[in-house]
Amino acid sequence: MPKIFINNNEIEFKEGMTVLQACELAGVEIPRFCYHERLSIAGNCRMCLVEMEKSAKPIASCAMPAAEGMKIKTNTKMVEKARKGVMEFLLVNHPLDCPVCDQGGECDLQDQSLYYGFDGSRFKENKRLVKDKYMGPLIKTQMTRCIHCTRCIRFATEVAGVSELGAIGRGEDMEITTYLEKSMTSELSGNVIDLCPVGALTSKPYAFEARPWELKKTESIDVMDAVGTNIRVDSYGWEVKRILPRLNNQINEEWISDKTRYACDGLLKQRLDKVYIRKNNQLVESNWDDAINLISSKIKSTSSEKIAGHVGGLSSFETINSFKKFLEEINVKNYEFREKDFYVNPDQKMNYIFNSSIQGIEKADFILLVGTNPRHEATILNARIRKTYLKNKLPIFSIGDPGDLTYPYKIVGNKTEDIQKILDGKSEINDLLKKSKNPLIIIGESALELKSGKYIFEGFKEFLYKNKFINEDWNSFNILTQNAATVGALDLNFFNKPNGRGSFFDKMNNHNFDLLYLVGSDELNFQKNNEFIIYQGSHGDRMAQIADVILPSPAYTEQNGFFINLEGRLQKAFKATNPIGNAKEDWKIFNLIVDKIKNKNLFTNYKTLIEDSLSKIKENKNIDTLPEPQIKKINLSSGNFYSEQVLIRPIDYYFSNPIARASKTMSDCRIEKIHNSENRKTG
Amino acid sequence: MSLKKIHDNQPDKFEFTKANLELADKILKKYPSDQKKSAVMPLLYLAQNQNENWIPLAAMKYIGKLLSMPYINVYEIATFYSMYNLAPVGKYFIQVCTTSPCALRGSNKLVDICKEKISNNQNELSQNKLCSWTEVECLGACINAPMMQVNEDYYEDLDETNTKKILNSFLEDKPLKPGSYRNRKNSAPEKNQILTNGHKNA
Numbered sequence: 001m002p003k004i005f006i007n008n009n010e011i012e013f014k015e016g017m018t019v020l021q022a023c024e025l026a027g028v029e030i031p032r033f034c035y036h037e038r039l040s041i042a043g044n045c046r047m048c049l050v051e052m053e054k055s056a057k058p059i060a061s062c063a064m065p066a067a068e069g070m071k072i073k074t075n076t077k078m079v080e081k082a083r084k085g086v087m088e089f090l091l092v093n094h095p096l097d098c099p100v101c102d103q104g105g106e107c108d109l110q111d112q113s114l115y116y117g118f119d120g121s122r123f124k125e126n127k128r129l130v131k132d133k134y135m136g137p138l139i140k141t142q143m144t145r146c147i148h149c150t151r152c153i154r155f156a157t158e159v160a161g162v163s164e165l166g167a168i169g170r171g172e173d174m175e176i177t178t179y180l181e182k183s184m185t186s187e188l189s190g191n192v193i194d195l196c197p198v199g200a201l202t203s204k205p206y207a208f209e210a211r212p213w214e215l216k217k218t219e220s221i222d223v224m225d226a227v228g229t230n231i232r233v234d235s236y237g238w239e240v241k242r243i244l245p246r247l248n249n250q251i252n253e254e255w256i257s258d259k260t261r262y263a264c265d266g267l268l269k270q271r272l273d274k275v276y277i278r279k280n281n282q283l284v285e286s287n288w289d290d291a292i293n294l295i296s297s298k299i300k301s302t303s304s305e306k307i308a309g310h311v312g313g314l315s316s317f318e319t320i321n322s323f324k325k326f327l328e329e330i331n332v333k334n335y336e337f338r339e340k341d342f343y344v345n346p347d348q349k350m351n352y353i354f355n356s357s358i359q360g361i362e363k364a365d366f367i368l369l370v371g372t373n374p375r376h377e378a379t380i381l382n383a384r385i386r387k388t389y390l391k392n393k394l395p396i397f398s399i400g401d402p403g404d405l406t407y408p409y410k411i412v413g414n415k416t417e418d419i420q421k422i423l424d425g426k427s428e429i430n431d432l433l434k435k436s437k438n439p440l441i442i443i444g445e446s447a448l449e450l451k452s453g454k455y456i457f458e459g460f461k462e463f464l465y466k467n468k469f470i471n472e473d474w475n476s477f478n479i480l481t482q483n484a485a486t487v488g489a490l491d492l493n494f495f496n497k498p499n500g501r502g503s504f505f506d507k508m509n510n511h512n513f514d515l516l517y518l519v520g521s522d523e524l525n526f527q528k529n530n531e532f533i534i535y536q537g538s539h540g541d542r543m544a545q546i547a548d549v550i551l552p553s554p555a556y557t558e559q560n561g562f563f564i565n566l567e568g569r570l571q572k573a574f575k576a577t578n579p580i581g582n583a584k585e586d587w588k589i590f591n592l593i594v595d596k597i598k599n600k601n602l603f604t605n606y607k608t609l610i611e612d613s614l615s616k617i618k619e620n621k622n623i624d625t626l627p628e629p630q631i632k633k634i635n636l637s638s639g640n641f642y643s644e645q646v647l648i649r650p651i652d653y654y655f656s657n658p659i660a661r662a663s664k665t666m667s668d669c670r671i672e673k674i675h676n677s678e679n680r681k682t683g
Numbered sequence: 684m685s686l687k688k689i690h691d692n693q694p695d696k697f698e699f700t701k702a703n704l705e706l707a708d709k710i711l712k713k714y715p716s717d718q719k720k721s722a723v724m725p726l727l728y729l730a731q732n733q734n735e736n737w738i739p740l741a742a743m744k745y746i747g748k749l750l751s752m753p754y755i756n757v758y759e760i761a762t763f764y765s766m767y768n769l770a771p772v773g774k775y776f777i778q779v780c781t782t783s784p785c786a787l788r789g790s791n792k793l794v795d796i797c798k799e800k801i802s803n804n805q806n807e808l809s810q811n812k813l814c815s816w817t818e819v820e821c822l823g824a825c826i827n828a829p830m831m832q833v834n835e836d837y838y839e840d841l842d843e844t845n846t847k848k849i850l851n852s853f854l855e856d857k858p859l860k861p862g863s864y865r866n867r868k869n870s871a872p873e874k875n876q877i878l879t880n881g882h883k884n885a
Contacts, residue, residue, distance in 0.1 A: 163753030168762040169687070179755040 002068040007075055019061035019072055020048055028074050031083065031112045033090075033197045034149035035062035038253060039158060045090070045149050047112065049082040050074045058082045080116075087117035090147050093128045093172075094198070096121075101145065103199030105212040109147065130175055136183020137668035138190055138262060139201050146200035148174055152192040159255065160186040161386050161406025176200070183672050186406075187379045187653065190261040194245065194254070205265055205665045206242045210234075218576035219246055221563050222260045223314045223484035223556045224657065227358070227380045228565025229256050233264075233557050233576040240264045240557050240577060250359045251565070257379035258669065259653065259660055266663030267555055270540045273581020276550040283550065288582065288592070291549050296596040298515055298532055299330055308334035308504065308513040311494065312520030312537065313483025314657055315586070316561025316573065320489050321613040322587035323519050325602055329594055334513065336496055336504040337489035339523040340649070342445050343453030344490060347635055349619045349627050351461075352490045353568040354381075355475035356440055357626055362388050363474075366395055366436035368429070369409070370419065370456065372444025372480050373402035376651040378566065381480070382406065397429055400446065400646040416452045416644045423459045439469055442478045446649045454639025462636045470631055480566065482651075487564040491618045518543050519586065520553070522658045536589060541658035553586045554579035555659065562613065568620055568627040687762055689740065690770035697741035703733050707749070720752040723760055727767055736776055736834075737768040765819065773808055773815040775853040777801070778832040782821035788828040793846050794818060800850045814853050826870040827863060836861035 001012040004019075006026040013022040018041070023030050033045035043063035050061045053071035058078060073079065091113065098104045130143040148167065153176065156165040162185055164178050178184060184192075193203050215234040222229040222243070230246035243264045245256040277286040277294060299307065309327045311320050320337070327335050338344075345351045356364065361384045374382040382405060388394060389407040396409035399418055412418050412429055421427040433439055441464060447456050461470075461477055469476040481487060489495070496504040507513060511529040518524070520537040528546045535547035538555035553559075558579040564570050579585070584592075587602070587609050594602050603609040620627035654670040655661050699707055707726055714721040723746060730742040738761055747754040761767045768776070779797060781790045797816040801809040805817045824830045827839030831846075838849055838861050845864045852859040867873055 157753075163755055166753075166755035166759045168759055170763045179753075179758060 002066070004066050004069070005071045007073055013066050017066045019050065019052075019059070019064045019066050019070070022066040023050070023061060023072065023074060030061055030074065031116050032062060033108060033112075033147060034151060036151055036154075036195065039151060039154040039195075042150050042154065045147065046086045047083065047090075047116075049079065049086065051076050051078050083116040084118045087113055088121065088123075091117070091121060092123045093144070094147060095127065095144055101142070101199040102140070102202040102207055103145075103196075107199060108197035128172060133175075133177050134181040134183070135178055135201070136189065137665060137672055138183070138204055138258060139193060140204040140207050142200055142202070143175060145198045146176055147198055148176070149197055150176075151195040151197070152176065152201060155192055155195055156184060156186065156189075158390070159191070159383060159387070160184070160188040162186045165192075182676060185673070185676060187257050187259070187375065188255055188383060190258045191245070191255045203242065205262060210236050210241050215241055216576070218557075218574050220557065220576060221571045221573040222256065223563060223573070224257070224259045224263060224660070225378050225380075226481045226484055226486055226566040227251060227378050228484070228563055228567075228569060228571050229260050229380055230571075231256060231260060235557070235577045238577045238580060240267050250357070251567075251569075252380045253383075255380060255383060259379075259656070259666065262665040262669070263657075263660040263663045264557075265665050266539070266659040266661070267557060269664070270658075270662035271555075271580055272538060272540050272544060272550055272552040273583060274552060275582060276547075278548040283547075288584070291551060292592050292596050295534055295549060295593055299593070299597060302515045302532075304331040305334070306512070306514040307332045307517070308336070308508065308515070309517045309519070310335070310521045310524060311337050311485065311489065312518070312522060312658075313337075313339065313485050314556055314659070315485045315489075315520050316556070316559070316563060317485075317488040317491075317570075317617075318561055318609055318613045319519060319586040320485060320492055320494055321616060322590050322602060322609060324492055324494055325612075326590035326594060327517075329602065330597065334496060334504055334507065335494055337485060337494045339483075339521070339525075340445070340449050341505045342448035343457055343639075344448070344495065345457060346490045346493055346495075348630060348633075349491070349568055350470075350475065350477070350630060350634075351457075352479050352481065353487060353627070354442075354478045354480060354566045355470075355629070356438075356478055357567050358384055360474075361385055361440065362391065363438045364388055364394060364440040365392060366433055366439040367397070367409075368412075368422075368433070368439070368441045369396070369398040369400075369402065370441065370443045370460070371400045371447025371450075371646045371648055372442055373405070373446075373648050373651070374442065374444075374480060375402070375405050376653045377444065377480055377482050381566075395429075395432055400648045402648050414646055416450065416456070416642065416646060419452075419456055419459070419646070420641060423463050434467070438474050439476045440478060441469075441476050442480050444480045444648065445482055447646060448479075449649070450644050450646065451642040452639065452644055455641045456639075458636065458638050461634075462638070465634055465636065470634070472629060472631065475629055475631070484563050484565070487566060487568060488562070488617075491564060492616055518547070520658075536586065537658070538583070539658035539662050541661060551589055552579075552581055552583035553589060554583050558583070559585050562610075564617070569625065570617060570620065570623050572623060687767075687769045690737070694739050694741055697730065697734065697739055697745045699729070699745075700733060703729055719750045720756070723750055723752065723757055724764075726750070727757070727761055731767060735771065735774075737771050770806060771808070772806070773801075773813050774856075775814045775833050775858065777814060777816040777850075777853070778819040778822070779816060780820070780822045780824070780828070780830055780832075781818045782825075784821075784825035785828040785830065789842070790829040792843050793829055793831060793841060796843065796846050796850060800847070800854065809854060811854065813856060814850070824870075827867070833858070833861070839863045840865040840867060 003010050004022050011026045020030050030048045032048045034042045041063050043060045048061045049058040051073040052059050133141045153165045157163045164184050167174050192201050218233045220233050222231045229252040230248040232244045232246050234242045243261050245254050247254045275286045275291045276283040386407045397412050398409050399412050464470050464477050515532045517534045522541040522543045533547045534549045535544045536551040536553050557576045560575050561573050591602050654666040660666045710722050710725045726746050731738050743757045747757045779793050801814045801816050808815050829841050830839040840863045849859050
């Protein structure tokens with residue numbers, strides 16, 4: 001490996017590194033604004049100047065490739081003077097009113113001005129004034145603060161895949177803007193706020209809410225989709241003020257989707273904080289004792305075949321486990337986690353997870369999407385596909401039309417016949433697939449919902465296994481699940497057998513159940529007849545409105561919980577704030593009911609609940625690791641083929657769960673999106 | 684120079700004429716087919732020529748589509764370069780050089796005359812809508828300072844009287860001849876006295 005001298009210390013570096021990266025290896029901090037390791041190099045802020053031997057002028061270390069034998073100095077008078085000079089120039093047009101700026105306390109410019117800057121200003125002239133730009137309901141702009149690092153532009157074009165931000169004008173008149181001041185049509189737009197090193201782009205919903213140092217920071221897991229994005233929850237008192245990304249190269253790198261970031265104001269609204277019981281067709285405030293008495297008497301008087309349970313997509317693994325144990329305790333066998341009837345095969349973990357792993361996408365050289373729109377179903381995963389596309393320019397195909405995915409792809413067909421052709425080896429893409437080393441087949445829930453769901457699932461599995469694409473090193477068979485709870489519920493077999501098709505949904509729609517116990521499930525398509533409905537959850541949404549008893553329980557930021565993401569990775573979400581009102585944790589509620597009916601406890605304490613839950617996870621019990629590939633024993637079967645259209649079920653992205661529906665920000669985004677798409681049609 | 688303002692009254696549509704479309708095809712052929720966007724600058728210039736010396740937003744969108752590149756990138760380029768006009772200019776677009784050599788030879792007087800004759804501010808149309816003027820940086824004719832460019836032509840070696848004459852001629856829509864106004868041939872010496880290597884006017 002080549003060597004470089006940094007402050008007279010010899011250090012080895014990898015070919016292709018820049019001087020700045022080599023300095024970081026040596027443990028030397030270089031101040032920077034425009035350089036960001038996940039974006040392309042711009043080299044326009046000049047803050048990273050260092051001294052190089054034999055160079056008369058200081059060099060921009062972020063843009064200079066490191067070379068063998070280079071002698072770099074970062075602690076000389078020249079470097080100090082250069083940094084001070086750059087800092088003074090950057091502050092020439094930057095307002096010096098940190099106390100009224102929302103970035104204060106977490107501002108790169110503020111910090112670096114303190115450590116590397118000049119203590120005064122020689123600039124006596126007027127500062128320039130730049131008009132603020134409109135960038136949608138998420139991003140607040142104060143463009144006089146902009147130092148033109150162009151990180152936001154590079155993020156939008158490279159990572160988000162929407163070329164909508166740009167720098168217009170030149171020199172002193174340069175301004176960052178969207179084309180004719182529209183909001184960004186990206187689900188990742190919120191990340192430009194984190195990227196902005198100054199207070200030019202800040203969070204609109206969080207404007208003037210709190211200072212970073214007064215917030216309690218809790219590292220947790222997101223539940224808005226099945227990706228299991230790593231987040232940091234910032235709370236003040238009982239309120240969750242904002243959600244920020246946490247670095248995890250295996251899942252989300254350092255991006256989070258707008259829904260993850262901004263749905264948090266939904267945690268403050270539409271909350272269920274008290275027990276309610278329906279009397280004379282009106283929900284009346286009540287207390288826990290009355291509700292538990294009512295529920296237990298109802299359960300006793302209803303035959304167990306007429307009772308059913310359904311769990312929602314935001315529930316933690318322990319909640320599902322304790323719910324299942326509770327239902328088994330009262331001999332109920334009708335339980336379900338799916339919102340739409342799609343085919344599942346829980347024989348092996350491999351059958352319901354994203355086997356190639358999210359990081360593994362980067363190794364792919366062929367992608368086939370079957371009935372899925374990853375941009376809306378798993379935004380972060382889609383960003384990874386785009387990253388891979390930019391790096392490898394790999395061929396991407398889709399069955400069904402998912403719309404704009406931020407990267408080019410080709411639609412093979414819209415019918416199940418097109419799938420049949422691929423499985424029979426007669427399709428035009430079979431040659432490419434055969435030649436590829438690491439193909440990726442991603443099957444979405446929309447495809448499994450079809451009557452041919454079993455055919456598609458088992459057919460692809462068999463096809464890939466026979467073509468040796470499921471092996472020790474690479475498993476190209478991927479299922480893209482949509483909810484945070486799905487993989488966990490499948491680990492617990494929380495659905496009706498055999499393989500869950502039909503039975504539960506038929507019985508529900510034929511009104512065969514007399515008592516429905518819903519735990520946080522609002523997505524069910526269900527018309528109430530004479531059923532007695534118990535709703536246990538955090539938000540007064542669709543199902544709480546028709547419920548007969550409402551039991552308040554905490555939202556995902558208010559209780560500890562395990563979540564298994566779509567790769568089968570077990571992660572723990574931590575409690576950030578206390579549950580509001582009279583809410584009780586889910587397992588405690590089940591305990592109370594069982595105690596009333598059978599005079600015993602399901603779980604004596606939280607520890608036994610955790611131990612019991614963890615023991616039920618299939619194959620992989622270690623936290624934050626991927627399951628070992630289990631390919632020795634693969635059961636193959638087949639399903640019946642039906643001729644059908646492959647329609648990708650559209651997702652109301654900003655309104656996909658009760659928390660998002662309660663959020664004002666999400667609703668603003670939704671209106672903006674509809675507005676934009678109407679404009680596009682006419683203009 | 685200040686940030687170029689987008690004109691308020693924008694036409695709804697822009698399309699190249701048939702002749703210009705042929706020219707555009709010719710320009711496109713100079714670049715590899717996967718690098719079409721390299722042609723953005725000549726195409727913007729073509730659009731400017733077609734549309735009375737200024738580029739409307741519709742033209743930027745049109746060119747963006749033609750070259751399959753994002754609108755914002757066309758917009759960035761059009762606002763960056765000073766030779767693209769984003770608002771209507773007069774039929775006679777007068778650019779007065781005010782860089783040091785011209786300034787030393789009295790270009791500020793030319794600017795004063797423009798203000799008096801055409802309009803008080805830069806980039807404003809004269810009352811009869813025929814002329815507009817602007818200050819520009821060096822036009823590379825320092826030896827003939829002070830000078831100004833009107834559309835494609837240079838008017839050189841100016842002073843107050845002949846500048847007034849020239850401006851009046853534009854305002855009356857009867858332009859005078861371009862070139863030196865002290866009867867020099869291009870940038871040659873004024874009196875044919877100097878011999879260099881036996882040549883006159885070397």
